[in-house]
Amino acid sequence: MTTLPTPARRTLGNTDITISPLAWGMWRSEGSADDLAALLNTALDAGIDLIDTADIYGFNGSDGFGDVESLLGDVLAADALLRDRMVLVTKGGIMPPLPYDQSTGYMQSALEKSLTRLGTDVIDLYLIHRPDILTHPQELARFLDDAVTSGKVRAIGVSNFTTAQIEALSHFLDTPLAATQPEISPLRIDAFDNGEMDQAMRMGVTLMAWSPLGGGRLMRPENERDRSVARVLGFVAEEKGIDRAVAAYSWLMAHPAGIVPIVGSQKPERIAEAAQAMEISWTREEWYRVFTAARGAPLP
Numbered sequence: 435m436t437t438l439p440t441p442a443r444r445t446l447g448n449t450d451i452t453i454s455p456l457a458w459g460m461w462r463s464e465g466s467a468d469d470l471a472a473l474l475n476t477a478l479d480a481g482i483d484l485i486d487t488a489d490i491y492g493f494n495g496s497d498g499f500g501d502v503e504s505l506l507g508d509v510l511a512a513d514a515l516l517r518d519r520m521v522l523v524t525k526g527g528i529m530p531p532l533p534y535d536q537s538t539g540y541m542q543s544a545l546e547k548s549l550t551r552l553g554t555d556v557i558d559l560y561l562i563h564r565p566d567i568l569t570h571p572q573e574l575a576r577f578l579d580d581a582v583t584s585g586k587v588r589a590i591g592v593s594n595f596t597t598a599q600i601e602a603l604s605h606f607l608d609t610p611l612a613a614t615q616p617e618i619s620p621l622r623i624d625a626f627d628n629g630e631m632d633q634a635m636r637m638g639v640t641l642m643a644w645s646p647l648g649g650g651r652l653m654r655p656e657n658e659r660d661r662s663v664a665r666v667l668g669f670v671a672e673e674k675g676i677d678r679a680v681a682a683y684s685w686l687m688a689h690p691a692g693i694v695p696i697v698g699s700q701k702p703e704r705i706a707e708a709a710q711a712m713e714i715s716w717t718r719e720e721w722y723r724v725f726t727a728a729r730g731a732p733l734p
């Protein structure tokens with residue numbers, strides 16, 4: 435049986451920024467600055483140093499835009515050592531209720547506001563959250579290049595972009611994209627064969643997987659397909675003596691693209707346990723068992 439390599443620390447895209455093979459995200463963060471500080475410290479202490487937020491996190495449909503960034507800014511202000519322990523990722527470009535604006539004026543202002551809320555001089559990785567169909571990729575590329583040249587951003591990337599949108603944006607960029615962030619999980623396998631992973635590997639772009647547990651449905655299945663994928667993942671997890679969530683993260687991490695799952699849990703014990711995924715290896719047979727269950731049909 436061939437064993438696939440276990441994930442290691444790596445560089446973010448083609449940059450010299452080193453990252454853990456697992457990230458932690460704040461989409462579901464709520465509560466006080468003390469609560470957030472405890473979760474962040476749990477992630478960092480467990481060796482997870484790629485930390486994902488966005489300007490829209492905290493928005494509840496009518497207000498709260500920027501609230502999670504502000505809370506993180508408070509946490510960073512209270513502990514001078516924290517900022518240097520993490521690779522800080524934030525995103526912009528969604529503007530409720532529009533829903534998207536990536537015109538230069540809007541993006542310049544969005545980036546300034548993120549820097550202010552976070553209380554930092556530089557964002558390590560700045561992502562365009564979702565594509566704005568009404569902004570020409572040349573205009574967006576100019577904004578992103580300028581953000582890097584000005585020193586406000588160290589690396590750039592996109593989220594929820596199609597391969598064609600990534601190709602078009604890259605054509606106009608001087609700075610190579612360092613990351614892309616699609617939804618990937620055993621319940622969402624489109625990226626494995628729709629060209630997204632092949633493109634990321636060809637371009638040397640880091641793939642960050644959002645909702646690696648299908649938003650929690652792998653742990654609390656909601657329909658027959660969820661149940662059948664969770665069941666097969668559970669069998670393999672049991673054989674390996676690990677939790678199903680850890681199996682899901684490490685299954686993604688075993689892919690040669692070097693997928694970095696973003697742990698979404700807001701429970702310290704689950705964040706700490708997630709770090710076990712950095713030690714788990716998969717055989718090809720085990721990996722394909724889960725992939726086949728995810729497809730819902732045998733491979734040809």
Ligand code: NAP
Binds near residue numbers: 650654
């Ligand atoms: P996820 O890991 O798929 O789902 C997290 C949810 O699963 C939480 O509600 C969590 O609850 C639950 N969960 C985790 N472990 C569990 C367990 N053992 N048993 C039962 N429930 C469990 O990830 P996600 O939160 O949807 O997304 C992760 C991150 O991806 C976000 O924080 C954000 O940074 C990023 N993201 C990006 C985009 C984008 O468009 N770029 C979109 C969505 C998310 P507990 O908190 O109670 O553990």
